[in-house]
Amino acid sequence: AGTAFQGYGPSALALTGVLALGTAGLQAFLLDDPTAEPLTFLAGWIATAFLSVGLIGAEMRARSRRHHSGLADAMVLNAVEAFLPAGAAGALLLLVLARLAPDSLWLLPGLWQMLVGLGLFASLRALPRPVAWAAGWYLVAGLGVIAASAEGHALSPWTMGLPFAIGQGLLALILHLAPGGDHA
Numbered sequence: 001a002g003t004a005f006q007g008y009g010p011s012a013l014a015l016t017g018v019l020a021l022g023t024a025g026l027q028a029f030l031l032d033d034p035t036a037e038p039l040t041f042l043a044g045w046i047a048t049a050f051l052s053v054g055l056i057g058a059e060m061r062a063r064s065r066r067h068h069s070g071l072a073d074a075m076v077l078n079a080v081e082a083f084l085p086a087g088a089a090g091a092l093l094l095l096v097l098a099r100l101a102p103d104s105l106w107l108l109p110g111l112w113q114m115l116v117g118l119g120l121f122a123s124l125r126a127l128p129r130p131v132a133w134a135a136g137w138y139l140v141a142g143l144g145v146i147a148a149s150a151e152g153h154a155l156s157p158w159t160m161g162l163p164f165a166i167g168q169g170l171l172a173l174i175l176h177l178a179p180g181g182d183h184a
Contacts, residue, residue: 009059010176016052017168023048024161034155038105041155042094045109078126086119106153109160113142116167128178134171141167 027034027044034041090112097104117138120131141163149159 009056009062010172012055012059013168013175014172015055017165017172019048019052019055020161020164020168024157024165027157027161031157034157035106035153038102038155039098041157042098042105042108045112045160046094082123082126083119086115086122090115103153106149106155107146109155109163110142110144110146110149112160113138113145113163113167115142116164117142120171128174130174130178131171134167134174137170138163138167 023044027041031037031041093111093115094108097108117135120127120135120138124132124135145159145163149156
């Protein structure tokens with residue numbers, strides 16, 4: 001319980017921030033009105049999320065084996081278990097809002113950011129304490145995105161891309177500078 005999980009790799013996290021910016025740029029170029037095409041907009045972000053989870057998972061597995069040897073599988077399982085409720089809540093929110101309240105889909109970018117923050121807070125027991133700053137960023141950014149989008153109920157690639165790029169960059173920097181990070 002006292003061992004810090006070192007499976008999250010700063011490089012994969014930074015790459016997911018770049019993916020968020022790339023997705024935002026691509027959607028800004030290709031989607032004239034994301035609010036008129038919410039499922040297309042959200043499908044792009046779901047694909048980006050799956051790609052990001054794959055990148056983080058692959059690096060997490062490799063780093064965990066290198067840093068935690070015999071405890072690797074248990075450490076990875078604990079990390080996934082801590083974040084899983086937030087991820088499941090995000091998926092279920094999408095399903096419920098898409099089915100029962102499609103006019104509320106504009107809330108998803110902010111809600112998803114808040115859930116990432118809550119997932120990070122749930123994971124703090126096994127992560128360096130400064131990760132709380134990134135978790136706090138996601139909560140504040142999510143609330144800010146909801147507030148900024150509330151008047152027009154509009155979806156914007158940048159209200160997804162920028163907060164995630166900043167949050168993932170901050171998380172990568174924190175983990176890079178933490179004891180056992182990639183700077184050593």
